[in-house]
Amino acid sequence: MALMRLEKIVKKFGTGDQQTTALNQIDLTIEKGQFIGLTGPSGSGKTTLLTIMGSLQGPTSGKLFFKDQEISQLSEKQRSALRFNDFGFILQSSNLVPFLTVEEQFELVDRLRDKQAPQSAEQLLTNLGVWDQRRQYPTSLSGGQRQRVAIARALYGQPDLIFADEPTASLDSKRALQVADQLAKITKETGQTIVMVSHDERVLEYTDHQYVMRDGQLT
Amino acid sequence: MYLAIKEIKHAKLRYSLIIFTIFLIAYLIYFLTGLAYGLANNNRSAIDQWHAKEVVISQYANKNLAASELVVDQLPSVKGAQKNHAQLAQMMGVVSGSGLSKQNTSVFGIDFNTFLKPKLQKGRYPKKANEVVVDDGLQGVTLNQQIKLNGRQQHYKIVGITTNHRYNTQPVTYLRLTDFSQMRYGTAKTTRINALVLKGNAQIKTTDQLTKLTIPELIDKIPGYGPQVKTFGLMIGALLIIVAFIVGIFMYIITIEKTAVYGVMRAQGISGGQLVGSLMWQSVFLGVIGIGLGLLCNALTTLVLPAAVPYTNNPLLIGAFSAVLLVMTVIGALFSIWRILKIDPLDAIGGA
Numbered sequence: 036m037a038l039m040r041l042e043k044i045v046k047k048f049g050t051g052d053q054q055t056t057a058l059n060q061i062d063l064t065i066e067k068g069q070f071i072g073l074t075g076p077s078g079s080g081k082t083t084l085l086t087i088m089g090s091l092q093g094p095t096s097g098k099l100f101f102k103d104q105e106i107s108q109l110s111e112k113q114r115s116a117l118r119f120n121d122f123g124f125i126l127q128s129s130n131l132v133p134f135l136t137v138e139e140q141f142e143l144v145d146r147l148r149d150k151q152a153p154q155s156a157e158q159l160l161t162n163l164g165v166w167d168q169r170r171q172y173p174t175s176l177s178g179g180q181r182q183r184v185a186i187a188r189a190l191y192g193q194p195d196l197i198f199a200d201e202p203t204a205s206l207d208s209k210r211a212l213q214v215a216d217q218l219a220k221i222t223k224e225t226g227q228t229i230v231m232v233s234h235d236e237r238v239l240e241y242t243d244h245q246y247v248m249r250d251g252q253l254t
Numbered sequence: 255m256y257l258a259i260k261e262i263k264h265a266k267l268r269y270s271l272i273i274f275t276i277f278l279i280a281y282l283i284y285f286l287t288g289l290a291y292g293l294a295n296n297n298r299s300a301i302d303q304w305h306a307k308e309v310v311i312s313q314y315a316n317k318n319l320a321a322s323e324l325v326v327d328q329l330p331s332v333k334g335a336q337k338n339h340a341q342l343a344q345m346m347g348v349v350s351g352s353g354l355s356k357q358n359t360s361v362f363g364i365d366f367n368t369f370l371k372p373k374l375q376k377g378r379y380p381k382k383a384n385e386v387v388v389d390d391g392l393q394g395v396t397l398n399q400q401i402k403l404n405g406r407q408q409h410y411k412i413v414g415i416t417t418n419h420r421y422n423t424q425p426v427t428y429l430r431l432t433d434f435s436q437m438r439y440g441t442a443k444t445t446r447i448n449a450l451v452l453k454g455n456a457q458i459k460t461t462d463q464l465t466k467l468t469i470p471e472l473i474d475k476i477p478g479y480g481p482q483v484k485t486f487g488l489m490i491g492a493l494l495i496i497v498a499f500i501v502g503i504f505m506y507i508i509t510i511e512k513t514a515v516y517g518v519m520r521a522q523g524i525s526g527g528q529l530v531g532s533l534m535w536q537s538v539f540l541g542v543i544g545i546g547l548g549l550l551c552n553a554l555t556t557l558v559l560p561a562a563v564p565y566t567n568n569p570l571l572i573g574a575f576s577a578v579l580l581v582m583t584v585i586g587a588l589f590s591i592w593r594i595l596k597i598d599p600l601d602a603i604g605g606a
Contacts, residue, residue: 091521091599112525118599119523130518132257134264146256147524172264 036103038195038228039065039088044097044107046083046251057083059251061097067195070222071230072242079248081232082200088230089122089198090114101196119147123189123197127204130185131173138169140188148192154225159187163217179210186214190221199231203238215241257528258535269540272504276544277551279497280579283490284552287571290486292564293423297479300362300389300421301469304370306453309342309472313465317475319344320422322448324464334456340368343434344448349427351401351409354394360421361403363434363447370451372428377414380430383442387414391425403427403437422476423564490575494582501537501586509533509590513597520599529594533587541583545576 046058057080065071073081086092087099090106091114099107106117124130131140141156160166163183165176173181182202189197199218203211215238218229222243231242239245247254262269310329311322332339343363350356364370366379372387377397380386388395395401400409410429419426432442439446452458460466467475474480509516516529552567559565 086600089521115520115523115525117523118521119525122523124521126518126521130522132519133515134261139260143256147528 037064037100038067038102039063040100040103041088042098042100044084044087044094044099046080046087046092047095056251058087058094061251061253063246063253065196065228065230067228068222068226069228069244070219070242071228072239072245073230073232073248074234074236074239074245075248080251081248084248084253085198085200085230085232088196089124090117120192121195123192123194125182125185125189125197125199125202127201131181131188133173136170136172137165137176137184140184141191144188144191154191154193156187156191159190160184163187178205179207179214182206182210182214183217186217190225190227193225193227195228197227197229199229199233201232201234203233203235208237211235211238212241214238255532255535257532258539261532262536262539268508269536272501272540273544273547275500275504276497276541276579276583277547279493279500280545280548280576281551283493283575283579284548284567284572285555286486286490286493287575288552288556288565288567289563290483290490291568291571292566293486294479294483295418295566296420296423296564297476297482298421298473300360300372300419300426301473303373303419304451304453304469306369306451306469308452308466308468310450310452310458310460310464310466311448313463315465317465317467317471318477319448319472319475320346320477324447324450326445326447328463329450330459330461330464332450332452332456332458334452335454337369338452338454338456339458340365340370340451341431341444341447342370342449342451343431343438343444343446344421345434345438346422346424347404347427349388349392349395349401349403350405351399354392354399354401357392358424359388359392359403359427360424361427361429361434361437362421363429363431363438363444365431366428369453372414372416372419372426374414375417377412380413380428380433383430383436384408384410384433385413385430386410386433387416387428388412389416389419389425389427391418391420392427403429406437408437422478494575494578497579498582498586501540501583502589503586505533505537505587505590506593509593516594516597517599520597526595526597530591533590533594534584537584537587538580541580544583545579549576 041061041063044058044061047054047056049055075081087094094107098105135143157166160169163186165180165183168176168180203214206214219241221227222229233239311319312324315322345361347359347361348356349359371379395412397412399412402409431444435444436442556567
């Protein structure tokens with residue numbers, strides 16, 4: 036059973052003469068435990084594809100399946116629940132809540148879920164080398180520390196599918212490769228699946244499969 | 255609630271400013287309420303203690319007790335128990351006497367065997383001619399002191415003292431009806447009074463010369479009372495609306511500033527309802543703290559205000575205004591709900 040399946044996904048923006056096609060007949064199957072890389076020139080539709088897979092927006096046409104359930108026509112409330120329970124996000128800019136300390140970011144998830152996550156925040160933060168920063172606010176962390184906390188936050192609760200949008204863009208090359216290595220290890224160790232958008236070829240080398248987006252099409 | 259508390263604790267200065275604003279408005283409302291109630295009380299406290307239902311006055315008096323004059327012999331008979339109706343004579347006067355400065359007073363002529371008799375703080379009720387009961391709102395009065403009324407040569411002995419018995423803002427001086435008639439009309443026979451006060455089952459059939467007023471109507475027609483109560487009411491009402499706008503504007507600006515954060519949270523699957531809940535809890539916390547500080551400051555004000563200031567706290571009014579203030583604070587925060595619900599999780603990813 037494929038974890039996620041895309042069938043002829045089309046996404047158009049605007050109307051009439053102003054209409055542009057961001058995604059054109061995308062077919063893609065993602066299996067459990069894969070580390071997928073998405074690359075391509077700016078404006079090719081990588082982030083749009085990521086947001087549709089992550090249920091942040093719906094496609095204009097085509098079908099999207101998650102664990103064989105069609106999710107392309109869900110209501111915003113259902114999509115919210117799906118994102119909260121099954122997906123994780125690592126964004127280019129930090130996806131941390133600025134008024135919560137590092138450990139409170141995880142406490143928030145516990146409170147909203149009403150149950151303890153299978154993997155402890157301490158374990159995740161220790162693995163990513165930011166446990167000592169647990170009582171600090173995101174603004175007092177370095178860019179690298181912030182991104183590693185964001186990764187831990189995305190992994191917390193062991194979501195099946197993690198979407199990463201340029202997660203290493205704000206990091207120096209040494210730290211970027213460390214983060215890519217950590218993401219690759221996670222897929223191997225926990226069986227979680229990661230779809231990562233990146234321009235950095237050295238980072239993409241850590242992925243299992245690479246797809247190139249060009250003019251809204253996957254090659 | 256968790257998000258609401260954490261954010262308030264993190265951005266202490268920002269939220270302290272909102273609390274400070276709510277506190278200032280709450281305190282102003284309580285202060286105005288204390289003054290309004292104190293002034294209103296000064297107009298009506300002597301009437302309130304009758305616990306009566308209505309008064310009969312002359313038709314031509316334009317519902318003004320002071321302008322009414324009833325000829326006792328021409329009054330229709332009253333149905334009901336004797337104890338439930340009483341004659342009242344009233345006039346404005348000036349008290350003077352040895353060691354007393356001239357002070358305005360409202361003079362009530364009553365039968366001390368009826369329900370119009372005031373509750374005494376000390377002393378006794380008049381038993382013989384030229385004995386009076388005065389309110390301690392008259393500065394310097396003491397038991398057994400001799401006073402004069404309206405510059406007459408007659409001296410009156412103070413035998414009883416009341417507290418908080420005022421009419422039309424003036425402390426009341428109570429005389430026996432016979433003494434009142436002697437002072438005003440030069441005869442001890444009670445031929446004219448201002449009103450007949452009814453309570454319980456007492457009923458009277460009015461003629462075209464008489465009109466019946468309920469006690470609230472009578473109070474509302476005390477000169478200056480209605481406009482004063484309405485003015486204070488309008489000011490307090492306006493402040494309650496202003497607080498909703500102030501909180502609304504503050505919360506809306508904060509919400510706009512947090513659009514990106516909300517976008518991230520929406521992207522992570524935190525629902526709009528949970529974010530709205532957080533905003534509502536925030537407004538409740540801010541409101542409760544601001545109102546609490548206002549109540550505390552109001553209590554301190556009561557301790558330091560001079561007795562001459564007509565300031566009275568009514569727990570029921572303060573409780574009601576506190577509840578309305580809290581509701582208005584929450585209503586203010588409602589302005590931001592549509593903004594939160596409109597936030598697109600795509601904002602977190604740069605609007606792909």
